[in-house]
Amino acid sequence: MAAHKQKVLIIEDHLEIREGTAEILELTDNYHVFMAAHGREGVDLALEHVPDIILCDIMMPELDGYGVLYMLGKYPTTKNIPFIFLTAKTERSDIRKAMEMGADDYLTKPFDDIELLNAIEVRLKKRNQLAAHATNEPQEDIAQEVLLDHMVREARIKRVKKKQLLYEAGDIPYFIYYVIKGKVRTFLSYVDGRELSTAIITEQQLFGYESPLLNTSYSDNAVALEDAEVALLPKEDFFELMYRKPALAAQVIRMLSGNVQAKEKQMLGFAYDTVRKRVANALIEVAEKSAPQQDQCTIRISREDLAALAGTANETISRMLADFKDEKLIHKEGNSIVVNSVEKLQRIKH
Secondary structure, eight states: OOTTOEEEEEEOSOHHHHHHHHHHHHHTTSEEEEEESSHHHHHHHHHHHOOSEEEEESSOSSSOHHHHHHHHTTSTTTTTSOEEEEESOOOHHHHHHHHHTTOOEEEESSOOHHHHHHHHHHHHHHHHHHHHTOOSOOHHHHHHHHHHHHHHHHSEEEEEOTTOEEEOTTOOOOEEEEEEESOEEEEEEOTTSOEEEEEEEOTTOEESOHHHHHTOOOSSEEEESSSEEEEEEEHHHHHHHHHHOHHHHHHHHHHHHHHHHHHHHHHHHHHHSOHHHHHHHHHHHHHHHHSTTOSSEEEOOOHHHHHHHHTSOHHHHHHHHHHHHHTTSEEEETTEEEESOHHHHHTOOO
């Protein structure tokens, strides 16, 4: 066996599926495959060879897939091995049970070659990244990330165009929202037509969870800042997962705390900062959301949205942008604004 090959254990009682899956993997010349015909044999092989990843059927004689996962979870050498279920069971409750027990993924039979190889590569890559960038983050937190990823994959995806509303103040909340692609802006609106932006949400962030938590209608509005894809997570499923998994609840509490601190900072800025400073801060916020840790970046935001973010009028935005352009802090490229230096904008005091 070549040293670079990843070890894969296939636990499957159906001979054709077991051997067919092994053949696909061995043809790539990237994997060394071990095979078990039932759950008990699979546990023994896992303990003996400690594979890099395990593919396991659910319905098997002697010990089913759930039992295999449970047994391997009790041994330090095997409890963190990526575990993918191979299953003909498509009921949502069965899939949820598998994920809540600690499985990393599942493939529904029949699956094709590309689907199988992609699932393995993704899980091995994620495992390697976690090993290479080990932190003090509890394993429970990692488990919540996997479960949340699964929930997002199962969710209905809504594709929205720029400036399209996702919800309005007064609507009854049915979903928690997760940005897959693009950016979303939340804002308050006033009877005279003015808007005040409260947050910009970027990819892999949740939003719209405060009102469902309070069981009230939405107090703000959410609109796409650009063409976006958003996952709609049913609030009952999200809260069920949150109640069962303390780490996810802790994550939501951290997000709520961060929102409160951000709004406090925003209110202090409106009370004490000059208009010039507020516009600079608005540009900085959009720049940091668009290109984190880059001093120069290109942003795409309308004057109206920038005005709502800075809490000022469109005419004031036009004047401030012209001043910043004269000072070489920004320049225009078509409909985009290029921030020449985030650091220099941060130095603006008044």
